Amino acid sequence: MDAAATETRAEPTVEWVAPSPRYLWALLAMMLSATVFEGYDITIFHLCTPDIARTFRMSDAEVGAMATFVRFGGILSFFVVTLADRWGRKRVIANTVLAYALFTLATALSSGIATFALFQSLAQLFLAAEFGVAVTIIGEEFPDRLRGRAISILHMVAFAGVATAGILYGHMAESRFGWRGMYLLGIAPLLIVAWLRRRMHETARYAALEAFRADQKTQRPGVFAPLRRCIEPGAGPWPQRMILVAALCNCIGLVGGPTISFFSLYAKRDHHWSSGQVGVAIVLAYLMGAAGTLLSGWLLDRIGRRTTMALFFAGAGAAMFCLFQSTDHQAMLTGLMATMFAYQGARTANAALSAELFPTGARATGFCLTVQGIGQLGWTLAPLCVGMLANSMGGLGNAAAIFAAGPIVGALLIVAFVPETRGKTLEELSPETSAAPA
Numbered sequence: 001m002d003a004a005a006t007e008t009r010a011e012p013t014v015e016w017v018a019p020s021p022r023y024l025w026a027l028l029a030m031m032l033s034a035t036v037f038e039g040y041d042i043t044i045f046h047l048c049t050p051d052i053a054r055t056f057r058m059s060d061a062e063v064g065a066m067a068t069f070v071r072f073g074g075i076l077s078f079f080v081v082t083l084a085d086r087w088g089r090k091r092v093i094a095n096t097v098l099a100y101a102l103f104t105l106a107t108a109l110s111s112g113i114a115t116f117a118l119f120q121s122l123a124q125l126f127l128a129a130e131f132g133v134a135v136t137i138i139g140e141e142f143p144d145r146l147r148g149r150a151i152s153i154l155h156m157v158a159f160a161g162v163a164t165a166g167i168l169y170g171h172m173a174e175s176r177f178g179w180r181g182m183y184l185l186g187i188a189p190l191l192i193v194a195w196l197r198r199r200m201h202e203t204a205r206y207a208a209l210e211a212f213r214a215d216q217k218t219q220r221p222g223v224f225a226p227l228r229r230c231i232e233p234g235a236g237p238w239p240q241r242m243i244l245v246a247a248l249c250n251c252i253g254l255v256g257g258p259t260i261s262f263f264s265l266y267a268k269r270d271h272h273w274s275s276g277q278v279g280v281a282i283v284l285a286y287l288m289g290a291a292g293t294l295l296s297g298w299l300l301d302r303i304g305r306r307t308t309m310a311l312f313f314a315g316a317g318a319a320m321f322c323l324f325q326s327t328d329h330q331a332m333l334t335g336l337m338a339t340m341f342a343y344q345g346a347r348t349a350n351a352a353l354s355a356e357l358f359p360t361g362a363r364a365t366g367f368c369l370t371v372q373g374i375g376q377l378g379w380t381l382a383p384l385c386v387g388m389l390a391n392s393m394g395g396l397g398n399a400a401a402i403f404a405a406g407p408i409v410g411a412l413l414i415v416a417f418v419p420e421t422r423g424k425t426l427e428e429l430s431p432e433t434s435a436a437p438a
Contacts, residue, residue: 039161073121077128081368139355152297249375254406257382292345315342
């Protein structure tokens with residue numbers, strides 16, 4: 001008999017008791033660094049690209065290859081996150097922040113293109129892993145009535161990292177430290193976060209699972225056992241859920257990839273915006289994205305997952321189409337702000353759902369595999385397709401606009417297949433038995 005199947009039937013339905021409100025909000029504060037540093041790191045990478053290219057004498061082709069290689073590191077985070085289902089949430093997230101700090105330091109000290117790309121890719125691997133485990137922890141510890149809002153707050157604070165990088169860049173870029181200083185500045189806060197996280201506990205659900213295994217004298221599952229639980233057809237509804245969540249991630253990624261990759265070029269080259277106008281537009285757009293994230297979290301716990309997701313998905317598609325079919329400055333600015341508002345709201349709703357649809361023994365693996373692995377293919381490949389289609393479609397705007405169909409398809413999938421999870425415990429949604437309902 002398959003070991004993973006034996007483990008699935010052996011695991012209990014955890015009788016979960018919510019931690020105290022004081023601890024929950026302290027825990028959320030400890031987790032916020034995951035998205036703050038995600039926003040900071042992504043922003044400085046984009047802001048400092050011209051400086052890095054000048055330092056290492058890089059061609060445009062080398063810059064593109066470097067960006068692809070660095071992003072690939074985030075997709076590989078799956079191999080770190082899945083360890084949280086074997087060794088526990090606390091142990092893994094305590095080490096991801098230290099590893100990210102180490103490779104951020106190495107990035108600042110890199111001596112060439114190859115070392116910079118390697119160290120930054122490894123930094124992205126552990127940063128993405130930290131985010132995946134943080135969402136899993138919040139999803140497991142917060143009660144169902146607060147889960148959506150807590151995850152939305154986690155997403156929303158990424159704007160703090162974006163704003164911090166934008167403010168510091170003008171000062172640091174002109175200093176003797178240059179772009180390297182932007183990476184060095186992030187190390188001290190990371191070490192403080194690592195020290196503060198010593199006070200966090202293992203999640204109650206995972207601790208109960210470990211206690212049950214110890215009582216039954218069963219070994220922890222193998223490294224790939226959680227992955228088998230997610231993909232084996234006979235293990236429960238998890239493979240179907242994985243396909244659904246990954247499909248939704250890719251649908252909304254068809255907004256993020258083209259918009260984030262091409263808006264600046266579309267505005268400056270095709271519509272003659274100044275660099276200052278683009279900078280202001282991006283700040284306003286991310287501010288609206290933070291508002292969309294916050295509203296999404298509130299609606300998730302008020303009107304439910306299905307309705308909230310469908311609204312934000314459809315809104316993202318409509319706003320993106322208007323953005324890339326507009327020519328007037330104000331219309332484009334409004335379109336960008338609306339796109340980021342709906343896009344970030346949709347991402348938040350999707351993350352909340354993803355953290356609920358897998359059992360405790362495979363929750364971190366299921367989330368990372370769908371959201372940060374397979375679910376990133378649409379985001380990654382859409383910019384390449386837009387670039388290839390631009391000439392034949394009559395311009396960059398027309399090529400990007402056709403990808404607005406992605407979230408519309410996602411909205412239809414939500415209405416047709418996504419279960420309503422509002423007001424239900426994780427044990428109701430994803431029981432630790434192979435006979436769980438879809």
